[in-house]
Amino acid sequence: MPGRVQSAAVALFAATAAGYASFLPTHGVRAPARPQAHWVQQQLQGELEQQQQQQQQRRAVLRAPSADMVATGPGLFTQSNPEDRRVVPDEVGDRAVFKVVYVVLESQYQSSLSAACKRINAGQPEVAVECSGYILEELRDAKNFEQFKKDVEGANIFIGSLIFVQELADKVVEVVEPQRERLDAVCVFPSMPAVMKLNKIGSFTMASMGQSKNVMADFMKKNKPKGTSFQDGMLKLVRTLPKVLKYLPGDKAADARSFMMSLQYWLGGSPENIEALLLNLANNYVTEIKEAGSLREVEVMQPEVIPDQGIWHPMAPKVFESMSEYRQWLEKEHAPTVGVDAATAPVVGIVLQKSHINTKDDAHYVSLIMELEAQGALVVPTYTGALDFSKPIDEYFFDAAGRSVVDVTINLTGFALVGGPATQDHPKAIATLKKLNRPYLCAVPATFQTFEEWKDSELGLHPVQVALQVALPELDGAIEPIIFAGRDGVTGRSIPQADRIEVLSKRAMKWANLSR
Numbered sequence: 001m002p003g004r005v006q007s008a009a010v011a012l013f014a015a016t017a018a019g020y021a022s023f024l025p026t027h028g029v030r031a032p033a034r035p036q037a038h039w040v041q042q043q044l045q046g047e048l049e050q051q052q053q054q055q056q057q058r059r060a061v062l063r064a065p066s067a068d069m070v071a072t073g074p075g076l077f078t079q080s081n082p083e084d085r086r087v088v089p090d091e092v093g094d095r096a097v098f099k100v101v102y103v104v105l106e107s108q109y110q111s112s113l114s115a116a117c118k119r120i121n122a123g124q125p126e127v128a129v130e131c132s133g134y135i136l137e138e139l140r141d142a143k144n145f146e147q148f149k150k151d152v153e154g155a156n157i158f159i160g161s162l163i164f165v166q167e168l169a170d171k172v173v174e175v176v177e178p179q180r181e182r183l184d185a186v187c188v189f190p191s192m193p194a195v196m197k198l199n200k201i202g203s204f205t206m207a208s209m210g211q212s213k214n215v216m217a218d219f220m221k222k223n224k225p226k227g228t229s230f231q232d233g234m235l236k237l238v239r240t241l242p243k244v245l246k247y248l249p250g251d252k253a254a255d256a257r258s259f260m261m262s263l264q265y266w267l268g269g270s271p272e273n274i275e276a277l278l279l280n281l282a283n284n285y286v287t288e289i290k291e292a293g294s295l296r297e298v299e300v301m302q303p304e305v306i307p308d309q310g311i312w313h314p315m316a317p318k319v320f321e322s323m324s325e326y327r328q329w330l331e332k333e334h335a336p337t338v339g340v341d342a343a344t345a346p347v348v349g350i351v352l353q354k355s356h357i358n359t360k361d362d363a364h365y366v367s368l369i370m371e372l373e374a375q376g377a378l379v380v381p382t383y384t385g386a387l388d389f390s391k392p393i394d395e396y397f398f399d400a401a402g403r404s405v406v407d408v409t410i411n412l413t414g415f416a417l418v419g420g421p422a423t424q425d426h427p428k429a430i431a432t433l434k435k436l437n438r439p440y441l442c443a444v445p446a447t448f449q450t451f452e453e454w455k456d457s458e459l460g461l462h463p464v465q466v467a468l469q470v471a472l473p474e475l476d477g478a479i480e481p482i483i484f485a486g487r488d489g490v491t492g493r494s495i496p497q498a499d500r501i502e503v504l505s506k507r508a509m510k511w512a513n514l515s516r
């Protein structure tokens with residue numbers, strides 16, 4: 001029942017969306033952008049110019065009244081079109097074509113999936129891929145949902161991730177479950193249990209999860225750390241699964257390894273990792289390709305991943321896993337090059353989502369870090385691959401004596417500190433923040449609508465996002481929910497909003513100076 005309780009909470013919070021007047025867009029003249037944040041925006045301009053005309057057409061439609069408006073339809077919150085992210089091979093020839101359908105909570109994987117499919121179509125002489133993708137909230141729209149059904153009916157592979165909204169999880173199960181036996185592979189990464197049970201990688205399945213006493217179910221139960229989220233348990237499973245493979249029959253062990261590798265590829269997130277994920281699944285499980293041996297001679301790369309948790313800075317030579325090593329680089333090498341006085345500068349701690357770093361959808365992160373440094377701060381950008389974002393705070397924001405080493409903390413995930421979009425643990429979050437005893441800001445990336453849609457909407461932020469990324473973080477003690485980035489409607493990439501990043505940086509610096 002936790003999922004349904006959470007769903008009810010989301011609905012309750014969504015009903016209060018109209019009360020959040022501060023999240024409605026303003027249409028006044030924007031302040032001149034700081035050059036640091038503006039520079040990052042300019043780097044994205046080249047690849048966005050091709051979609052500019054399409055974006056303008058979409059905005060024109062958005063402003064037009066519509067008689068059949070729904071939660072994700074024209075005139076309300078978002079009019080993103082799944083057809084914009086459909087990938088179809090230009091020249092198939094004699095190649096075998098496999099079809100992939102995916103559903104994800106947020107859009108950062110969209111660009112990696114699209115790039116991976118295009119790499120396969122351009123580089124593989126024997127196979128090609130057609131891919132259609134959906135952002136979870138788009139399934140509320142009746143037309144999108146019907147198209148989703150058709151796409152799954154014709155698919156070879158289904159991929160899902162972070163499906164944690166109960167009514168939408170039900171929709172995914174409704175569509176995928178009847179097709180599960182026909183599909184060549186179903187890969188569902190951390191999501192609600194009913195969706196996870198759809199997994200099918202050869203003989204590897206989670207359909208009996210929590211019910212039977214098979215080796216895998218027992219292993220998962222015994223190896224889930226106490227007090228952690230389901231995703232944390234899944235991550236531990238990946239690290240420790242080899243221990244149980246020796247107890248499984250040969251075919252089952254191979255399929256379990258395939259699932260483990262698939263999750264590692266997914267967590268890796270880059271186009272190269274996703275390409276390897278799709279090629280592995282096609283080679284081993286898509287019947288036509290497996291029987292023909294179309295990919296038998298193809299060497300597929302091993303997963304390339306960064307540590308599960310660490311300190312990531314866009315200018316650093318590597319990801320740091322210890323605060324002392326990072327401070328050495330920050331204060332001795334980096335701070336002098338950007339003109340920051342390490343002895344007197346306020347320290348800003350940042351919490352990031354690992355998935356944005358993996359998928360290289362990090363322009364909004366880079367922009368804020370550069371802006372804070374331009375305003376004279378030392379920045380400590382931390383991340384975790386789990387949904388318990390209190391872990392990097394506990395690990396990196398305290399010294400050996402237990403004293404806070406940061407003057408202010410900004411959570412850029414937009415989610416609750418513990419549990420993210422899944423099951424929240426507010427008491428644990430509050431305990432961490434009380435111990436930290438510093439101002440805690442939770443900034444908001446426009447996730448379920450593009451920035452232009454948000455700006456042009458009379459209703460403002462999507463109500464589900466108000467619940468997940470404004471109301472729930474406030475229960476932890478978060479303040480200043482400033483929207484600082486927007487989603488591009490075509491590529492799915494996060495676009496930094498320079499003037500808002502400047503405002504967020506100034507607010508953070510003022511809080512930092514007050515707390516010193």
